[in-house]
Amino acid sequence: MARRQTADGGRQGTTTPDRRRRTTGAAPRPSDLLTREQKLELYYWMRLTRTLEERLVALYRQTKVVGGLFRSLGQEADAVGSCFALERRDIMSPLIRNMGAMLVKGATPLEILRQYMAKGDSPTRGRELNIHFGDLDRGFIGQISPLGDMVPVMAGVTLSFKMRGQDRVGLVYVGDGATSTGAFHEGINLAAVQKCPLVVIVESNQYAYSTPTWKQTAAKQMVDKAAGYGVPGLQADGNDVLAVYDVTKTAVDHARSGGGVTLVELVTYRRKGHAEHDNQSYVPDGEIEWWAANNDPLDRYHRVLQEQLGFALSEIEPVDARVRDEVDAATEIAEQSPPPEPHDGLIGVYADPPAETPLWFREGTRAAVERNERAEGWGTWDVKSGEKGA
Ligand SMILES: Cc1ncc(C[n+]2csc(CCOP(=O)(O)OP(=O)(O)O)c2C)c(N)n1
Ligand SMILES: [Mg+2]
Numbered sequence: 154m155a156r157r158q159t160a161d162g163g164r165q166g167t168t169t170p171d172r173r174r175r176t177t178g179a180a181p182r183p184s185d186l187l188t189r190e191q192k193l194e195l196y197y198w199m200r201l202t203r204t205l206e207e208r209l210v211a212l213y214r215q216t217k218v219v220g221g222l223f224r225s226l227g228q229e230a231d232a233v234g235s236c237f238a239l240e241r242r243d244i245m246s247p248l249i250r251n252m253g254a255m256l257v258k259g260a261t262p263l264e265i266l267r268q269y270m271a272k273g274d275s276p277t278r279g280r281e282l283n284i285h286f287g288d289l290d291r292g293f294i295g296q297i298s299p300l301g302d303m304v305p306v307m308a309g310v311t312l313s314f315k316m317r318g319q320d321r322v323g324l325v326y327v328g329d330g331a332t333s334t335g336a337f338h339e340g341i342n343l344a345a346v347q348k349c350p351l352v353v354i355v356e357s358n359q360y361a362y363s364t365p366t367w368k369q370t371a372a373k374q375m376v377d378k379a380a381g382y383g384v385p386g387l388q389a390d391g392n393d394v395l396a397v398y399d400v401t402k403t404a405v406d407h408a409r410s411g412g413g414v415t416l417v418e419l420v421t422y423r424r425k426g427h428a429e430h431d432n433q434s435y436v437p438d439g440e441i442e443w444w445a446a447n448n449d450p451l452d453r454y455h456r457v458l459q460e461q462l463g464f465a466l467s468e469i470e471p472v473d474a475r476v477r478d479e480v481d482a483a484t485e486i487a488e489q490s491p492p493p494e495p496h497d498g499l500i501g502v503y504a505d506p507p508a509e510t511p512l513w514f515r516e517g518t519r520a521a522v523e524r525n526e527r528a529e530g531w532g533t534w535d536v537k538s539g540e541k542g543a
Contacts, residue, residue, distance in 0.1 A: 202253035227424035230450035234397030259291035266487035277494035304340030330361025348413035391419030
């Protein structure tokens with residue numbers, strides 16, 4: 154109960170530099186080895202995530218988005234910093250708040266805009282919505298909604314890497330709520346026992362829908378759950394993109410070197426509701442405002458770039474301008490995309506030409522009933538005459 158006492162849910166302590174150093178291990182930190190260009194690139198991906206989501210909100214209000222709109226406002230560092238620790242050949246399994254991770258892995262703003270607007274030339278041709286799409290060539294898997302279920306899927310994916318002797322790592326995102334599902338437990342347990350090269354990222358954003366974390370798990374912090382599976386647990390300030398990168402890179406290196414699973418908890422905060430329709434009436438007064446004013450990941454990294462990493466404003470501002478231009482250009486194209494054709498619903502579902510003869514029940518309802526379902530004299534239908542019996 155005590156964790157709901159302060160405006161930030163008792164999390165102010167996680168933002169201090171001291172804590173970052175304690176949770177990410179000995180110097181030099183992995184992020185110290187990033188080039189200047191890569192450090193600016195981290196800012197680019199976070200800014201792109203935010204601007205693209207803001208554009209989606211505008212489109213949503215114009216009723217151009219089909220279905221729900223899920224934001225990662227305040228969580229951009231968590232998605233971007235973690236995915237940035239992967240190599241191109243690695244596989245990542247995102248959730249609705251990991252658009253930033255998908256962008257890092259190569260999803261484009263145009264694809265995402267088309268997908269949210271259910272356009273005919275979107276990655277799923279309008280058959281799925283929001284960021285529910287994947288591309289194994291680029292290393293991200295299409296997500297499914299049941300919470301925690303991608304953990305066993307990624308246990309299988311990474312077990313296959315191991316059995317094939319491939320130098321590849323998997324990373325799966327779950328929310329704090331998803332850690333309370335059976336699928337999470339079974340998946341991480343199997344991966345731990347099999348020493349799969351898997352990183353499990355738990356995004357502790359303090360809520361699952363309208364349920365605060367303390368109401369759905371008695372664990373004090375998600376990282377403590379690692380002990381139950383016999384795997385290392387690391388925790389980082391999820392609003393500090395360099396700390397997120399450091400802790401994830403440590404876990405990725407551990408997996409790549411044969412060490413197996415690491416559970417990584419990223420402590421952050423969901424500043425928007427579950428989806429755009431959610432008015433957040435269940436959130437205590439002042440909590441969202443506290444995080445917006447004191448712990449915004451973009452504001453923080455903007456300051457770090459200037460005050461600690463020696464970037465001039467004249468180097469940062471062109472990134473903002475580039476992002477604006479890219480999102481504007483993608484929106485213009487996506488808006489002109491056509492809606493799906495009815496037959497788009499079948500493409501990619503059935504093999505063409507069919508690998509097998511069509512199943513009997515597709516040959517015609519009446520014939521199928523006559524030949525397969527009703528024995529002679531059964532019920533009121535007379536098979537021979539094709540008429541109703543007495
Ligand atoms: C097994 C299952 N139960 C319930 C739901 C409905 N549901 C969708 S999202 C959500 C909350 C998710 O919370 P969390 O895992 O913390 O992720 P967050 O949305 O905070 O990123 C719920 C309950 C679901 N998709 N799957
Ligand atoms: Mg959550």
